[in-house]
Amino acid sequence: MSKINNSPKASAVTKKKNVILRVLGMLYRDYPRLVPITACCILFAALVSAIPAIFIQKITAAIEIHVLTGDYAAAAKEIVPSIIFLASLYVISIIAITVDTQLTAKITQGFLSKMRIRMFRGMQNLPIKYFDTHKHGDxxxxxxxxxxxxRELISRSIPTLLRSGIIVLTVFGIMIYYSVWLTLILILGVILMLLVSKKAGGGSAKHFIGLQRSVGKLEGYVQEMMNGQKVVKVFSREEKCSExxxxxxxxxxxxxxKAHAYSNVLGPVIMNIGNIMYVIIAxxxxxxxxxxxxxxxxxxxxxxxxxxxxxxxNMTKQFTGNINQLSQQIxxxxxxxxxxxxxxxxxxEEPEADDGYVTLVNARVDENGNITEVPEHTGKWAWRHPHSEDGSVTYTLLRGDVRMTDVDFEYEEGKPVLRDVSVYAEPGQKVAFVGATGAGKTTITxxxxxxxxxxxGKIRYDGININKIKKSDLRRSLGIVLQETNLFTGTVMDNIRYGKLEATDEECIAAAKLSGADDFIRRLPAGYNTELSGNGSNLSQGQRQLIAIARAAVADPPVMILDEATSSIDTRTEAIVQAGMDKLMQGRTxxxxxxxxxxVRNSDVIMVLDxxxxxxxxxxxxxxxEKGTYYQLYTGAFELE
Ligand SMILES: Nc1ncnc2c1ncn2[C@@H]1O[C@H](COP(=O)(O)OP(=O)(O)OP(=O)(O)O)[C@@H](O)[C@H]1O
Ligand SMILES: [Mg+2]
Structure with missing residues (x-):
């Protein structure tokens, strides 16, 4: 567990330096053709905008030599082809720029969309611990x-870096070619510019990082307060929350x-240094x-x-202008x-490890009790257990036999929550856990x-160590009603069907009847088609629990875990739920x-946890x-009632 804790920090530090390179790499992998095409378009347009100085030099020279001496024909002969050539380059450049802007938009938006999917997929694979230890708003x-x-980086900064970088280099080359002295003077100016931008940029960097973090904190806070509005109001803590x-x-x-104060000063300062350079060069x-x-x-x-x-x-303006552009991207x-x-x-973030190789498959059992794997749904399931030693595969019928032996567990190091817990549950048995709040009941589930x-310790499921079972298959075989109910946006029917996506309406309704939910659902304004919103806030707590039970029941699992599933349901309805569950769970655990x-009275075995x-x-x-703790709990509870 400590591994999960340390890894994000370590990876964040090591990845920090090459994060831009990493984005570039991913961009290229996502768009292996479009990225080079876009880069070529940017390159071409940049070159075209960098080289007019050469033509200006030619034209000025022609004017200097021919026009001033009155030889207009010779002047025209040198000037006209230059102008035509330059004009055609500009036309092609317009096309290149159009292609570039269209492709950049496509690449940027597409990349962001893919990134969001990557993030979501990654998030879905994270262990529960991650969500227990991170603010959801963050x-x-x-x-x-x-x-x-x-988005800003890909659509603006990277293209600008490429474009301005090429212009600066090309113009620099032409300038050196024309005049080393003037170029040296310009370089002094550029060094000054770089010093300024380093100072301003460096100052703002840490604030930009802080800014990102603060936005996350703010969103986290708003979300927490929205979830807790009722508590805020009941304790009249609006003022404190506002504070x-x-x-x-x-x-x-x-x-x-601070981030923007530093950075906003950068542009004007650099631009004016550029203007001063223009005057000095002139x-x-x-x-x-x-x-x-x-x-x-x-x-x-x-x-x-x-x-x-x-x-x-002309080039001085272009050069300093593009240096300014570059510094703006910092x-x-x-x-x-x-x-x-x-x-x-x-x-x-390290995904939830799953090295399980025992999978759940549809099975058919012949009269001799032999199990064969079949592709179609048979209503019977088996664990498919491949053995690496001899390459053989064995099948074990899914029965719902769960055994925990000497299990120790702690959420945080040094704070044991479960000690030496052994539980045996045979198929068809109803096993109850009772005990004080915080005793560790939910932890067992x-x-x-x-x-x-x-x-x-060990947990075996139908005789197989659960560490060997693929997590998704393990969970598929368990019907769980969690202590806190979660319903999703959608209709009541959708929420029940969540337990088994291919379930028909009839199956969902049957499950609802079994769990005693059918009665109240039919009385809802639109019955099974009533839309639930915000975690089913338009239902009572007990009604939410009934839907959660129906959702677990529709999956028809061999093992069912009900954690305080009926805690908010009146005792009469609970009796109906119990009867339904007993019917459903015959032969299951x-x-x-x-x-x-x-x-829990009618359970086969009751475990008292302390x-x-x-x-x-x-x-x-x-x-x-035995007149022990259970007796005290039971009689005490009755006295209280
Ligand atoms: N995610 C967690 N991280 C750290 N400690 C936890 C976590 N969840 C529970 N605990 C601790 O583990 C202990 C057992 O909690 P558990 O939820 O199993 O109790 P419980 O028996 O289900 O109680 P209740 O009857 O109130 O539901 C508690 O002391 C609790 O503080
Ligand atoms: Mg609990």
Whole structure:
């Protein structure tokens, strides 16, 4: 268990650095054709917008040489082809940009959609412990706020990095080619720009990370308060909640303000440094023009003149403008890193381990008792148990025989919850657990369905160690009514059918009749088609429990676990439920947990739990005769009633 605890932190730290690379890798894997096509379009458009300086140089040179000397024909002969060529490049570039924007939108939205599915699928495979230890609102914000940072990254930052990066490099190459001196001056300016952006960007980075975290906290708080509105109101804690909310909101405000205050200053500062550079280059370039036989240190054979200074100025604007563009992306990259880190934290979370290889299959039993596996539904099930040693496969009929032997368990290290628990339940038996609140009754059921794994001891199901059984098959064979009922948005019928998706309406209604739910459902405004909302808040607690029982009953499982399933149901209706359950569960195993001891009276065996130990076991009559804890609970309860 400690493994599950430590892994997310460790993975988050190691993955932190290459989170952007990881996004890029995933993007490419998701869109192996579209990503290169888009990159090529961006590349082409960027090159086209970087090279006009060359044409400006040519045109200026032609003007300098021919127009000033009056040779218009020669000038036209050099200028016109350049203009036509440039114009055609621009036309193609428009097409490239159109393709690029369309594809970028498709890739971005598609990638986000795939990511959400990855997250959801990952989340579904997480152990119950994860949900016990994480705020649900915080998990929600992975799906909304955090993933949204990736949208900005993919649709804007990465294309800009590519586009501006290419323009900067190309323009830089052309500038060096034309004039090393002027380029050196420009580089000094760029160094200044980088220092400024590092300062501002670095300052905002930690606040952007804080911002993401604060949004998660805020969503977590709002969700908790929504769930707990009734409690808030009954204790009149609205004022206190508002105060707490103000505190959470204030942290968000401060992080957000600091992040943006730093980053907002970046753009204008860099732009103005760029403007200053323009003036300096213009001045210095002009001064160079005045120096006779100026040694330009250029890589080209073009003599230093106005035809160098004019395109150079043009390139200065382009160069600093694109550096500005690049620096603008720092924010969204930092933010995307923060968001992506949280998203990956969820994706990287260790899934619920399942190394089970014994599976549940449809079975047919012949007159000699031989079991064969069949594809169609027969109403009989068998455990398919492959043996790695000799490659053979054995089948065991699913009967619902559950045995726990000397089981120890703790949720948190050093705090044992169950000690030496041994339980034997044969098919057809009804086993009850009673005991004080917190004694460990629900915990036992958590172990049978493997929400948690035991630390020591053994649990066998039809003679098979449950660790060998595939979790989904194990759970499929168990009908469980949890202590807290959860109903989903949908009709009453949908909620019952949740127990067995292929169940017909008739089967669902039969299950509802069996569990005593049919009566009240028919009295609902739209009967079985009544829409339930917000965890069935339009029903009474007992009605919710009845639907939960019907949902478990429709699955027709060989083992049924009822954890306080009838705690909110009146005793008369409970008797109906009991009778229905007894009919349903003939020849199957039932575990019942109940504080109301009349519920467990008719069990074959009653286990009395105390601080994680079974202290008494036996039938109702035996335990009463023993006059021990059960006797006290039973008679005490009666006195209270
Ligand atoms: N998810 C959990 N993480 C840590 N400890 C837990 C968790 N769930 C239960 N416990 C602890 O385990 C002990 C047994 O809890 P359990 O839910 O099994 O009690 P119970 O017998 O079902 O009680 P009740 O009658 O109130 O339902 C309690 O002391 C509780 O504090
Ligand atoms: Mg419980």
């Amino acid at each position: 998990i929600m914000s992975y799906y909304t706020n955090d993933i949204d940072t990736l 707490e909310f103000r505190a959470v909101n204030n942290t968000l405000y401060e992080e957000s303000f 001045t210095v370039g002009g001064l160079f023009l005045l120096i006779p036989n100026f040694y330009n240190l250029s890589l080209s054979s073009i003599p230093f003149g106005i035809s160098i200074v004019v395109p150079f100025l 924010n969204s990259i930092v933010m995307a890193m923060a968001g992506a880190n949280r998203v990956f934290e969820l994706i990287d 958590n172990l049978i369905n493997r929400y948690y794994d035991i630390a020591d 039932v575990f019942v947990i109940a504080h109301r001891l009349s519920t 601080h994680g130990r079974i202290i008494e076991r036996g039938s109702h009559e035996k335990l009463i005769a």
